[in-house]
Amino acid sequence: MLKQRFNYRQQKGFTMVGWMVVITIFLFFAYLAMIITPYLISNNTMNRILESLKEEPGITQKSKRQIWRLIENRMIVNQVRSITKDDFEIVKSNNTVTVYLEYDDKIKFANSIFIVIERNKSVELVRN
Template sequence: MLRKKMNFNSSLKGQKGFTATGWIVVISLLLFFAYLGMILSPYIIGGYTMDRILEGLKEEPNITKKNKREVWRLIENRLTINQVRSVTREDFEIKKEPDMTTVYIDYEDRVKFAGNVYIVIERSKSVELFRDY
């Protein structure tokens, strides 16, 4: 029996470039991640805004002398100015001590992705505000 020698080079010469199916897969993946980025970017920016708001409380003069209501009013004003609407008063906890005030925030954003699929973004942060001398 004679075996026929196969020439693999001739079959590879006909395959040049991407197929239509390959392009569809690549474009679909790019569109998926672009859509995901467009959906999540406002929530990610909102998270950074919350970090800035809490860190900005450190620069507030005599913050430890203020009561909880006054501290909340400062936070609420900054939330309004920065147009953060996903955070409520119930998401915050303010603890007062003689020389320190601690502000905790713990909340989650639920982003509707497609149909009944949601993306949940959980955030928690605390900031310790010390007395100015």
């Protein structure tokens, strides 16, 4: 039987082109994460704002305008500027109030390439 010898001098590593491809892919995903992260944080903040309405005392007795003011004040405190009153719909029924939030985040990725993230959230507030 012939023994094959492993020659360490014949072993090859990444070429320069290989390293450039790996670095390019890494930088692409790092750039993507950098531009999307603020929008994800904003979405989480809006989820917290809407969920916090559940703990507001007497929320179902408040008018739509008063509920909007509560949401607006929380948005100001949390520095949410991209969402407007037009993105909300407040629906009152007998013992519940439902707040709907629907908006799109349009993120400029490159020259004429945009990433669009659609957001839909609703929270049902029950008399407490």
